Amino acid sequence: MVLKAFFPTCCASADSGLLVGRWVPEQSSAVVLAVVHFPFIPIQVKELLAQVQQASRVGMAVLGTWCHRQQEPEESLGHFLEGLGTIFSHEPWLQLCRERGSKFWSCKAIHRQVSAAPDVPSEDQVMLIFYDQRKVLLSQLHPPTVVSDHQDGDTMASTGGLAVVFDTVARSEVLFCSDQYDEGPVRLSHWQSEGVEASVLVELAKRASGPVCLLLACLLSLISAASGCRLWKLWPLPFIRSKLSTCEQLRHRLDHLTLVFSTQKAQSPAQLMRKANMLVSVLLDVALGLMLLSWLHSSNRIGQLADALVPVADHVAEELQHLLQWLMGAPAGLKMNRALDQVLGRFFLYHIHLWISYIHLMSPFIERILWHVGLSACLGLTVALSILSDIIALLTFHIYCFYVYGARLYCLKIYGLSSLWRLFRGKKWNVLRQRVDSCSYNLDQLFIGTLLFTILVFLLPTTALYYLVFTLLRLLVVTVQGLIHLLVDLVNTLPLYSLGLRLCRPYRLADKPSALQ
Known part of the structure; x- marks a missing residue:
């Protein structure tokens, strides 16, 4: 039997540990989401998976072990990795290993319960498939259906192919909230484990964007109210305003800024893309205007x-x-x-x-x-x-x-x-x-x-x-x-x-x- 294992490329250089992810029995495939590093306490790993499963409604489990032999000696992990299979008891139990000084990988899927002899576990062939978690999350190709696991007693949604992989990664954002500098009991490796500390400025900008947008929205509403005053409707002001291109452009820019700095959340991806295009257009327009201004005021x-x-x-x-x-x-x-x-x-x-x-x-x-x-x-x-x-x-x-x-x-x-x-x-x-x-x-x-x-x-x-x-x-x-x-x-x-x-x-x-x- 051939099993498919979807492995994130960001974990290829991670330290040895446990493979955390979701098992899809209908497709005989395993979606690896993160690697839990040694040392750890098994009960704390189970508590973390329970919290993620409750928040994301996706069945999480320890799928197997990951051994990076370029970083850890093989003899120090042999018996310990075999013992982890009895603690977490997942069928099948994956054993992924990267050989020392080589680009080849060792992939095994062991079945202990269905084995004919109790001491000789059966093995399946594993097809290793690499995927980029960041691209999967950004592409947003998963359908808006709630996917649950048979291990929890829920009904599997009718999705096939790569849709299960996209949905699993997209709903597991809670698992990606911790980085390598967290002081928690469990240390993980995933797509954001190396970059969360670099996004502090981005997070601060997100926190400050709300009050700034609210202030600009109030200012733009005052400008709109002033432009709609009855004084501007007296003849011949409407006629002159309709003939001047400057007034038309200022009106368009006011509408664009009102939409960009609106405090209402975008209802659809198309509306969000439209706001992003308008924001980039306004920024480019202002940048080109400042360049023209500097050129005009230089050399008289x-x-x-x-x-x-x-x-x-x-x-x-x-x-x-x-x-x-x-x-x-x-x-x-x-x-x-x-x-x-x-x-x-x-x-x-x-x-x-x-x-x-x-x-x-x-x-x-x-x-x-x-x-x-x-x-x-x-x-x-x-x-x-x-x-x-x-x-x-x-x-x-x-x-x-x-x-x-x-x-x-x-x-x-x-x-x-x-x-x-x-x-x-x-x-x-x-x-x-x-x-x-x-x-x-x-x-x-x-x-x-x-x-x-x-x-x-x-x-x-x-x-x-x-x-x-x-x-x-x-x-x-x-x-x-x-x-x-x-x-x-x-x-x-x-x-x-x-x-x-x-x-x-x-x-x-x-x-x-x-x-x-």
Whole structure:
């Protein structure tokens, strides 16, 4: 008969002692959880197993002995190991031994009660299977069913394969609470026996996280209450807030921080993973913002940007003036309506003149404005990028005005031409019923309609050209802002924590149903 023994890799270098774990008779397998070191008192070992069994509801027993011959001489443990089998009396009794100076192991499973001769115990073959307890605990692949042992009289849950191993290790966390420096009567070796003392800072951080999260949650609730005040709902504040990317990003960050520092426990692993992704995203955002802040305030780069902003604005205005002068002539050899072309060109040139005057009026305050904007980077890189998007929108406001004027004028002409075209066809638009109905027109109406249609048709190329040029300029600005918003959304929504687990610890993201099937 072949028996399977699941042995933890962390116990391969442990001192000689007892194998503590759970026996699964249906699968003829033994799950080793820890090694009890010599010296010990048997009654204290039994009391420890009873406490663990009561807390975890998993049948614990002493499965056999473990002998590390590189650390202990064989003759000093021979008779003692044989006597332990009569004290704990488990069937079968495992005897695992690591040979001196070799990588080979000696594995035996002895049956004393079923032996034909009382002095000659029968032996079974043992298949030794190594597993990592830390990965098993972190993967959380065990089903949420209560598994009990036949030794306690309970009914075994219907789980098969590796699910029993996962469930046994996961429910035996009480056994892993002691380390090698504990002053208890029983000293164990398991996956955490070498690392519990190193996690003191982690435990202190866990203890302090509750009050810190409560304090931050109260602070965020006050900020949320202040942002929901009726004063912010007075016109035109809601309109301005909806147009500014900074306000939208601050609102998103407030929602993210409220979820991250919430005192409510996560209801599911998906919600816990979402909170972890948000926390890592916020930390990365703040770290990148601080790096940007240090870069801006070193070597007087803010002053250099402020000095270069006005010449850049003058250069852009000069290029726009050249473009309008080109449109006021004969662009690409097209025949334009000279009167309308001159009116539109002078109208837009006057807007550029007003905008340049405004920029020169604000030039003494630009450096101070950029300095305060740079301080906002401590809130995160996304906030700084949102402010940059708003600054671009303000600096190109004249281009937006040109686009709106050209679009409105073009739409009015298209609407007039479509209405006059229905006049030639003997139709009209019924406003009450929202449909096109037949209509009879007299001679004067047809004459005036023909005259207006001719005027609009000859003026349409000039209007369409201005609309096309300003639409392309507006599209260029929107593309730049879109790239900035794409970077902001990437930082906000990229699951960095999940990607890190996928690269470093993929077993943490293993699918439960597929892993158990």
